[in-house]
Amino acid sequence: xxxxxxxxxxxxxxxxxxxxxxxxxxxxVERALITHGHADHARxxxxxxxxxxxxxxxxxxxxxxxxxxxxxxxxxxVNVGGVVVSFHPAGHVLGSAQIRVEHKGMRIVAAGDYKxxxxxxxxxxxxxxxxxxxxxxxxxxxxxxxxxPLEEIGKLLTSRAQFPERAHLVGVYALGKxxxxxxxxxxxxxxxxxxxxxxxxxxCDYYVHEGxxxxxxxPATVDKGLKDQFAGRIILGPPSAFAAKxxxxxxxxxxxxxxxxxxxxxxxRQRGVELPLVISDHADWRELTDTLEELNPDEVWVTHGRExxxxxxxxxxxxxxxxLHLVGYxxxxx
Amino acid sequence: MxxxxxxxxxxxxxxxxxxxxxxxxxxxxxxxxPDRGYGLAAITRDLEFRMVKPAMLRGLMAERIDEExxxxxxxxxxxxxxxxxxxxxGDGGEDIRLCDIVDILQKVSRIDAPAVMVxxxxxxxxxxxxALLKLATGGLRIGVSARLAxxxxxxxxxxxxxEIEELWHGLEAPYETLFAWLEGRADKPExxxxxxxxxxxxxxxxDEASLEEMQPVDFAAEWKWxxxxxxxxxxxxxxxxxxxxxxxxxxxxxDVVAHMGFEGSLDGELLVVREGVVGSFSDLQQxxxxxxxxxxxxxxxxxxxxxxxxxxxxxxxxxxxxxxxxRGRLETFVGSLSDARFDVSELIKFNDWSALAEMRASPPxxxxxxxxxxxxxxxxxxxxxxxxxxxxxxxxYIIDAVLMYAQRGHGKRSxxxxxxxxxxxxxxxxxxxxxxxxxxxxxxxxxxxxKFVRDNTVERFGPVRSVRAEADFGLVFEVxxxxxxxxxxxxxxxxxxxxxxxxxxxxxxxxxxxxxEALEAMLG
Ligand SMILES: [Zn+2]
Ligand SMILES: [Zn+2]
Numbered sequence: 060x061x062x063x064x065x066x067x068x069x070x071x072x073x074x075x076x077x078x079x080x081x082x083x084x085x086x087x088v089e090r091a092l093i094t095h096g097h098a099d100h101a102r103x104x105x106x107x108x109x110x111x112x113x114x115x116x117x118x119x120x121x122x123x124x125x126x127x128x129x130x131x132x133x134x135x136x137v138n139v140g141g142v143v144v145s146f147h148p149a150g151h152v153l154g155s156a157q158i159r160v161e162h163k164g165m166r167i168v169a170a171g172d173y174k175x176x177x178x179x180x181x182x183x184x185x186x187x188x189x190x191x192x193x194x195x196x197x198x199x200x201x202x203x204x205x206x207x208p209l210e211e212i213g214k215l216l217t218s219r220a221q222f223p224e225r226a227h228l229v230g231v232y233a234l235g236k237x238x239x240x241x242x243x244x245x246x247x248x249x250x251x252x253x254x255x256x257x258x259x260x261x262x263c264d265y266y267v268h269e270g271x272x273x274x275x276x277x278p279a280t281v282d283k284g285l286k287d288q289f290a291g292r293i294i295l296g297p298p299s300a301f302a303a304k305x306x307x308x309x310x311x312x313x314x315x316x317x318x319x320x321x322x323x324x325x326x327x328r329q330r331g332v333e334l335p336l337v338i339s340d341h342a343d344w345r346e347l348t349d350t351l352e353e354l355n356p357d358e359v360w361v362t363h364g365r366e367x368x369x370x371x372x373x374x375x376x377x378x379x380x381x382x383l384h385l386v387g388y389x390x391x392x393x
Numbered sequence: 394m395x396x397x398x399x400x401x402x403x404x405x406x407x408x409x410x411x412x413x414x415x416x417x418x419x420x421x422x423x424x425x426x427p428d429r430g431y432g433l434a435a436i437t438r439d440l441e442f443r444m445v446k447p448a449m450l451r452g453l454m455a456e457r458i459d460e461e462x463x464x465x466x467x468x469x470x471x472x473x474x475x476x477x478x479x480x481x482x483g484d485g486g487e488d489i490r491l492c493d494i495v496d497i498l499q500k501v502s503r504i505d506a507p508a509v510m511v512x513x514x515x516x517x518x519x520x521x522x523x524a525l526l527k528l529a530t531g532g533l534r535i536g537v538s539a540r541l542a543x544x545x546x547x548x549x550x551x552x553x554x555x556e557i558e559e560l561w562h563g564l565e566a567p568y569e570t571l572f573a574w575l576e577g578r579a580d581k582p583e584x585x586x587x588x589x590x591x592x593x594x595x596x597x598x599x600d601e602a603s604l605e606e607m608q609p610v611d612f613a614a615e616w617k618w619x620x621x622x623x624x625x626x627x628x629x630x631x632x633x634x635x636x637x638x639x640x641x642x643x644x645x646x647x648d649v650v651a652h653m654g655f656e657g658s659l660d661g662e663l664l665v666v667r668e669g670v671v672g673s674f675s676d677l678q679q680x681x682x683x684x685x686x687x688x689x690x691x692x693x694x695x696x697x698x699x700x701x702x703x704x705x706x707x708x709x710x711x712x713x714x715x716x717x718x719x720r721g722r723l724e725t726f727v728g729s730l731s732d733a734r735f736d737v738s739e740l741i742k743f744n745d746w747s748a749l750a751e752m753r754a755s756p757p758x759x760x761x762x763x764x765x766x767x768x769x770x771x772x773x774x775x776x777x778x779x780x781x782x783x784x785x786x787x788x789x790y791i792i793d794a795v796l797m798y799a800q801r802g803h804g805k806r807s808x809x810x811x812x813x814x815x816x817x818x819x820x821x822x823x824x825x826x827x828x829x830x831x832x833x834x835x836x837x838x839x840x841x842x843x844k845f846v847r848d849n850t851v852e853r854f855g856p857v858r859s860v861r862a863e864a865d866f867g868l869v870f871e872v873x874x875x876x877x878x879x880x881x882x883x884x885x886x887x888x889x890x891x892x893x894x895x896x897x898x899x900x901x902x903x904x905x906x907x908x909x910e911a912l913e914a915m916l917g
Contacts, residue, residue: 201458202466202479204519214399221419222412322479324405325471329852333406368465375459 060163062191062358065142068383073169073193077162078142080109082169085387092133092144094171095155096121096234099388109133111146113154113269117234120261149173150184151340152235153266159187168354169193174339175346176205179246180239180271184350192356193383196364197341198319201372205319205343211336212243215315218334219291226289226309230298230316230332233259235340237295238266240317241273243338244293254279254289256296256305281308298330319343348372363388394517395488396424397432398524404436405535410822410864413537417545421572428491430567433546435491435528437539439566442498444506445529450477453507457482474526478519485516492567498529538865540638540902550575555592555775558639562589587631590639591624591658591704591712592775596765596782598911604746611770613716614741614749616756617763617784618699619674620664621681621900625698626705627653634663638902645683648691649698652734657726658705659698660773662738664760666697671760674896675835682899700727701738701765704773712773716781719773753785762786790876790915792817793898793906795824796868799846801856802831809839810846810858813894815870817885818908824862825885825909830872833893842868842897864904871896877915887912 066075072084080090087104094100094110096117101110103122108115112132119126131137133146133156146156151172158169168189175184198205219227231237237259244253252275255263260278267273279294289309296305298316306312316332319339327335342350347369351359359380361369366382373380400420407413417436421429434440450473454463458480470476494513501509510529514522527533543561547554552575563586564571573579623642624635632653634643643650646663665672665680672694679694680686703723704712711719720740727737741764743749753764763786771781794815802811812831816824834842845868849861861867873895880888887909 200466200469201462202470202476204479204484206519221415323470324475327406333408333412334403335406365465365469368462371459371461371465 060165062165062167065160065162065165066167066169066191066193068385070386072387073383073385075139075142075160078140078144078160080139080142082158083171083388090139091127092139092158093118094149094158094169095151097152097172100171103127107131109137109139109144111154111156114156116265117154117262120265147185147187148182150175150178150181152181153238153269153271155181155235157185157187159189165190167191167193168356170195172197172341173350174342175350176208178239178340180242180266181235181340186350186353189354189356191358191360192351192354193360193362194347194351194369195341196347196361196366196369198339198343199347199361199365199369201344201368203319203322203343204345205322205339206337208239208243208338209247211317211338212240212247214334215244215293215336216247216249218313218315219293222313223291225291225311225313227291227293227334228301228306228309228312228314229293229295229336230301230314230318231259231295233262233297236317236338238263238271238273239340240295240336240338241276242271245272245274249293250274251293252277254292254294256294256300258297258300259295351378352376394491394494394521394524396420397428397435397491398520400432401436401524401527401533401535402520404537410541413541414545414548417537417542418549421545421549421575426569426572427567430569430572431491431495433542433568434566435533436535436537437542438531438533439539440495440528441531442529443531444498444501444503445510447473447530449507450474450510450526450530453477453511454480474530474532475523477514478522478526481514481519481522483515484518486518487516488521489513489516494525494528536861536863536866538863538902541865546571546575550577553775556581558592558775559589560584561639562586562641587629588626588633588658590633590635590641591626592639593622593624593637593660594702594773594775594782595637595777596767596784597777597779599766599783599785600914601785607746607766609743609745609749611768612766613720613769614743615701615738615765615767616741616758616761617765617786618662618664618671618738619760619762620662620677620699622660623663623698624658624660624704625649625653625700626658627655628658628705629656636900645680645686646696647686649696649734652731655726655730656707657703659700659723659727659735660702660704661698661700664697664699665694666699667695671697671758673760678897696734698735699738700735702773715770715772716767717769762791790874791895792827792872792911793869793901794827794872795862795903795906796842796846796860796870797824797826797862798857798859799842800858806839809843811839811843813842813870815872816862817906817912818904820908820910822864827883827885827887827909827912828872828874828889828892830870830892830894833873833895834897838897862903865902867903869898869901869903869906870894871898877912879916885909885912887916 071086071088073082081088082092083100084091089106091105092109096114101118103126106128108127109131115130136143136145143161145159149155149157160167166189168187172195173184231240313333315334317336317338320326321335322337359373360383362383362385370380403416467476543557544554546557563584570582574581622637626633632650636642665676676694703719703726727735766783768781794817797816798814799810800812802809814826814829816826819825850858852859872892874889874892876890878888
């Protein structure tokens, strides 16, 4: 069978007509298979959702227990309307998975978001042989080369020593980045209390519950008249909070931001970030191209991000590739 | 190189002046000689290398990466050095001393340059590659002026910044004697250079209410001329004209330099004077901001020094003497110079403040912008001491403001950034917008401002660009307006009536533009 007949893009998302399901649909559908808990991939309101247990837990935390009509934890190979479906770790965030679908000898892997670097807060990416590999391209330009994340965290700790009177506010997304940054700070040998914006608390608790140690945490609430209690402290919050009044409660805040985008100086400047930390949960250019070389699929489909460059790279390698032009996935939320 | 490249990475993103100073001080503390001195020289752009050109670097990339992938990358990143630093294969991770890099770049020939750059780029990681490329191509623009660097040095050694300024022109990278002094390991370096810059004494704006407590007999009064303040120094055959921040602008004024056959240092106003008649400021602008000047321009716009003060007379430093005494010496000194190029600022005779106020209201020439009051007993001290010197401006509705935002114009100006929002300083040291103007300048000036805007854009929001505006870097407008109202709609709390740009002050550091208090005082 042709790959297009097994999976193809529809406005709702990637659709499998044989099994009558969507992967990571951006609108409510009857049956959804979901790669991971980021809001642009995992939406509420589907009739039936299949995902890893951790992704289901995360969706429950975000949207409430009744986020879907029915749920099913993915385990082993499952037959969905004659299509064999299985989930495999993607290394992106806790619970993230690639979804493999097979029918009449055609094997497609939709990797969702993934990375190959070491990360104790997410199960390591598993290369799954396939005929078609659907890759993300968030950092799909050869300029993206994520450095050693521990070295990046070192910059944060150095700055703390250099500016001990300033509160160090680190922008992180609530799912994945927050916990990874906490874990990295601990691995770098910092044991003091780290303070959290309220929006991060639930998911951090969940990671701890799943056995990922994050060290001593406390809510970032300021006692009246005690502004200085945060001098030299590390505070994590969603980047959107830093532009708001919330940030003004801290003494002379120094804004850091942990994101793969921080590699590009113009983007750093645009966001008014003083301390960029290049820490990403997506594959960088080398991880993308190494993965494609390793899997060597007959065809590569490229989705959200800088499709053009990755398709060009495949062309130069003699690898068949095309962009999928799926809409609704956020480039920025990394 | 690692210490230098991480300093650069931090400096560009640190908006606060004090933060920048802290980073520099820590760098001076942590990095050994001579590396720290070369780092300093690179930042103040006193190190220049000529053998590495952008075209050569593009050529290196063409051998290494698909053209299409390069184009996509460069489009996205927007900066050539940054693009190359990120695209270059390998992560050498080596740390080569900055002094060795400087040595290599200074000695390399144009023919060897590509191979040498390839070798260095291979040995570095991305951040060091970026620093190397910027250094080698002379593109280090990181928002640190020489003045800020001097302040960091002063802070590092706990000395006055004027001490550094005074020494600066005799020093050369890597400044080892300077650091030795700042660390208390050696005496202050001798000012060995001939004709060094002598930090300038500035006046504070006069608060008219305080005239009551001031005795007219204690003060000398002079016209405040509408030119630019300069220091004209000639010692041992070395002739220099300095701007008031210590930039050497001699090369643009050979007509004055030719007549500096004296031994000493004069403080004065640079003007255009034709047969005794002072030209307008726009005449003078024909001579400013140029590296060289044509014979024709010199004939059309002859430069002239109206002397205010004498700082050095032969071997004698006059600055500790009272103004009255310096003034006497000044008259004798200038008396021996060519009167086609030099004269002495006239002293105004007055008995009481009201008589002086009347003269201020109707000055004898249009190019006078007010009065200067100087205590007869004032010694010449650098900076802006409160009390001895005052400026008393003619028109109350003129301020110096800093360009903050520029917007594209309409009609035939649609290709230019021609609508300007300008601001003044708040007590916290930030700029607050106080008005908008889109006329008052010539077409030529518009082109110059437009270029400035494009070269110094910080951010874009649709048709609007925000422009670099820091205490040490930016563009100052003299803004004239008809009146001032309180306004709750404006963040600054004031609204100007009919503001127009009366003059571009390329010569003025933004840090010396007006403060919001000055506008509040005008509200009365
Ligand atoms: Zn994701
Ligand atoms: Zn995604």
